[in-house]
Amino acid sequence: MQPQGLLAEEISVKLGAVWIDVSDYEQFMYELLDIPMYLRRDSYGYGEKMTVDYNKISGEYFIKNKLAVRNRVLLNNTYGTKDKIATELIEDALNQRISTVRCKIDDGSKNGKYIVDQRLLHCWPGRSRI
Numbered sequence: 555m556q557p558q559g560l561l562a563e564e565i566s567v568k569l570g571a572v573w574i575d576v577s578d579y580e581q582f583m584y585e586l587l588d589i590p591m592y593l594r595r596d597s598y599g600y601g602e603k604m605t606v607d608y609n610k611i612s613g614e615y616f617i618k619n620k621l622a623v624r625n626r627v628l629l630n631n632t633y634g635t636k637d638k639i640a641t642e643l644i645e646d647a648l649n650q651r652i653s654t655v656r657c658k659i660d661d662g663s664k665n666g667k668y669i670v671d672q673r674l675l676h677c678w679p680g681r682s683r684i
Contacts, residue, residue, distance in 0.1 A: 569647040570615065572608075579615070579648065580606040587628045587640055593619070604641070606648070615648035617641050
């Protein structure tokens with residue numbers, strides 16, 4: 555006797571599930587953030603590509619060249635901030651790490667002061683589901 559099959563909406567997957575192929579995470583990142591073609595793994599041309607790699611020994615994901623496109627609305631505003639862009643947040647989510655975003659405030663001192671951005675503490679975990 556077979557158990558009843560699940561519907562797609564009954565399946566929940568967190569970023570970083572090891573049974574999902576790295577190329578799927580890469581494609582998700584490329585499409586979500588509209589990464590330019592010349593930075594994608596399968597594109598031709600010179601220069602370092604933005605790729606997702608997985609180290610089987612340490613069990614960690616790493617986004618190579620994650621800072622290559624800092625000045626894009628999707629990376630800085632829609633899915634990230636000027637202090638921690640979306641590719642950094644995705645890398646944290648892949649590794650099941652809680653992202654802490656600190657922003658600089660002017661407190662009158664020479665170097666300013668960094669505080670934890672409380673607005674993002676409740677926002678990002680909800681975005682880490684596919």
